Amino acid sequence: MGPATAMNLGRLLTQTARRLPDAVALAWGERRWTFAELDARVDRLCAALRARGIGQGDRILTHARNGNAMFEMMWAAFKLGAVWVPTNFRLTPAEVGYLAATSRPRAMLRDRGFAEHAAAVRATGHCALVLAVEDAGPEETAYEAALAAATPPPPDHEAEVAYGDPLWFFFTSGTTGRPKAAILTHGQMGFVVTNHLADLFPGTTERDASLVVAPLSHGAGIHQLGQVARGARTVLLPTERLDVEEAWRLVEEHRVSNMFTVPTILTALVEHPAVDRYDHSSLRHVIYAGAPMYRADQKRALEKLGPCLVQYFGLGEVTGNITVLRPDQHSLADDESLPLGSCGSARTAMDIAILDAGGKRLPPGETGEICVRGPAVFAGYFENPEANEKAVRGGWFHTGDLGHLDARGFLTVTGRESDMYISGGSNVYPREVEEAILTHPGVLECAVVGLPHPRWGESGIAAVVPRPGQAVSEAEVLAHLAGRLARYKQPLRVVVWEALPKSGYGKIPKRLVQDRLRAEGIGF
The missing domain is CATH 3.40.50.980 (Rossmann fold)
Known part of the structure; x- marks a missing residue:
């Protein structure tokens, strides 16, 4: 035994059913x-x-x-x-x-x-x-x-x-090829639920309600475990489509206090005129994860919703448990004392290191691979020893994401290792370029990818989506970037699309953007 x-x-x-038999569990x-x-x-x-x-x-x-x-x-x-x-x-x-x-x-x-x-x-x-x-x-x-x-x-x-008995096969979204089954266990998930309650939505009780706006198969399902543990009500949208009007109506009806979203969903909620028609003052923890949120989008969300945004950085293999940026660490003003552009600091009982290619720790401010260890790390990929060897090395889980820590331990993600491209011998991180493009008032969404270039090795192409009722041109976007980014970081081309390709979880995989550019014959 x-x-x-x-x-x-x-x-x-x-x-919870014994403690609160008559409380509404699911609506x-x-x-x-x-x-x-x-x-x-x-x-x-x-x-x-x-x-x-x-x-x-x-x-x-x-x-x-x-x-x-x-x-x-x-x-x-x-x-x-x-x-x-x-x-x-x-x-x-x-x-x-x-x-x-x-x-x-x-x-x-x-x-x-x-x-x-x-x-x-x-x-x-x-x-x-x-x-x-x-x-x-x-x-x-x-x-x-x-x-x-x-x-x-x-x-x-x-x-x-037993602690290590599997409970959930969490399929990774397959950005690096075919999806892999990450093994989550009873013991690990007991820790994750506790940590979510401590770090993401503290103070949750049976008086709370949580609106589900993303598929329960992934992060939203993990989020709901903590709601059930505390006796909070889970509210589902009536259909699989994200009906923003209905989402805000449900927030008002159920006095929803928390929800789990991804940045694209949060931006859709905030951009819709329904945000002004319903009472959302009950919201305490609007959690966004799964991709970085651009500063321009973050500011608009703060203007509309007030100080209730919670960001975390994590992946399925660490079950969302890497960093947290609390509501009081978000700011509309560009306050130097706050970690602007950061996705937060290490979650309780988790440890983060920035490692170089040789597995050596890098000092604050230097960019390398984000690695993590602690009780939230999964038990490995199901029957995939090759992937396991690559993911866990030297006592750390290697995320495949690049970033840097500041002296206080706040993490900034600069992008996927696979998203970075090298133009004329210099590293270009698409995230930085996208942040600059999104400060253009006519741009709603954008994605920057590197494609092969005969002279520079690789160069950037930006796909942009204009705001409703506005037009934006390649020349305008390039002129906007002229004083904001070094020449080598600026994309050589800008295409204007009605929408960006998105995965089933609302992310914008760079692979899909590259595929569409190639399909449309756009390159150098």
């Missing part, structure tokens, strides 16, 4: 589930899965939009000691088939309309059991019917787990 150091993370729901459209109701449904789902031979260590693929079924399956997988394997619902059947082949799940939950995805998964030889929401086919099991027929398990039925 191992040491008594791990709690089954599914018991967070069990405990979705017109429907409401109390913690007692949600817990009872999760327990019945556990029984239904156990009756079909699914248990400890088995992987459960989940391909669903945000909804009660997805939320319930997450908690059921945890309680069973199984492994939750959620996908981004926007993936194609072939992409989900690849994730199934990688993770070898024994069961699958699929949302309505995703029969083709289930067929692609079954074609891999995995997932004989498919639970389908609403439109079950002949080879599938209807989700609600399975719950209704299940015999509720006895109290305290949750599987006994």
